[in-house]
Amino acid sequence: MVVIVMGVSGTGKSTVGRALADRLGWTFEDADDLHSAENRRKMAAGTALTDADRQPWLVLLRARLEKALANEEALVLAFSALKRSYREQLTVDPARERWVYLHAPAEVIQARLQQRVGHFMPAALLVSQLAAMEPPEDALSVDVTPPSDVVVGHILERLALEP
Numbered sequence: 325m326v327v328i329v330m331g332v333s334g335t336g337k338s339t340v341g342r343a344l345a346d347r348l349g350w351t352f353e354d355a356d357d358l359h360s361a362e363n364r365r366k367m368a369a370g371t372a373l374t375d376a377d378r379q380p381w382l383v384l385l386r387a388r389l390e391k392a393l394a395n396e397e398a399l400v401l402a403f404s405a406l407k408r409s410y411r412e413q414l415t416v417d418p419a420r421e422r423w424v425y426l427h428a429p430a431e432v433i434q435a436r437l438q439q440r441v442g443h444f445m446p447a448a449l450l451v452s453q454l455a456a457m458e459p460p461e462d463a464l465s466v467d468v469t470p471p472s473d474v475v476v477g478h479i480l481e482r483l484a485l486e487p
Contacts (some may be wrong), residue, residue: 326392327483330405332453334433336475338404340426343476348380352390355403356425358384359419372452374408380398382413389416406456407453422483423463430454432469472474 327350329341337443338354345352359367363377385403392399393416404422415421459465464482468475478487 327419327424327479327485328347328403328405329426330411330463331402332380332404332406332433332457334437335426335428336436336472337404337426339472340398340468340475340479341402343472344479347476347480348400350360350398350400352400353388353402354406355381355401357376358388359406372456375409378410381402382410384474385415386416388422389414391422393417404453404476405460406453406458408458408460411460423460424479424483425460425463425465426468426475428468429460448457456473 327341327344329337329344331337338356342352343353344350359381363373363381366373366377385401389399389401391397403414405414411423464479466475466478466482470478
């Protein structure tokens with residue numbers, strides 16, 4: 325099974341995803357780690373990525389999901405999944421994939437981004453991410469305003485996953 329933890333930058337995809345994987349004893353992967361050096365440079369410079377910029381990245385992510393599902397690997401993937409078309413491209417086997425949409429009020433996310441150190445994604449790109457976000461209709465929707473351990477517990481409960 326694969327759980328894809330999605331949302332704009334600053335919602336805690338990596339933090340929640342890693343904690344969820346740790347609680348379950350699953351593998352964790354951060355989609356940001358698969359971005360090309362060029363995409364990282366663009367974002368670090370404050371330039372929002374285009375769909376063309378993201379396409380090779382999405383191909384890599386789909387291949388990763390296909391491999392996990394083919395090998396019956398239990399995987400938690402942190403991935404922004406801003407657009408429905410991205411989610412459709414990464415839906416390999418809906419019966420074995422669960423999407424978790426992390427969200428919070430913009431001011432909560434902005435505050436988190438401003439406190440974050442050493443990440444290539446600047447807080448200035450939050451506006452473009454919020455504008456691009458097409459909220460999913462078929463994902464578990466979780467407000468990440470509470471502490472991450474509370475959020476992880478909520479996800480485990482709602483998805484009926486057992487550590």
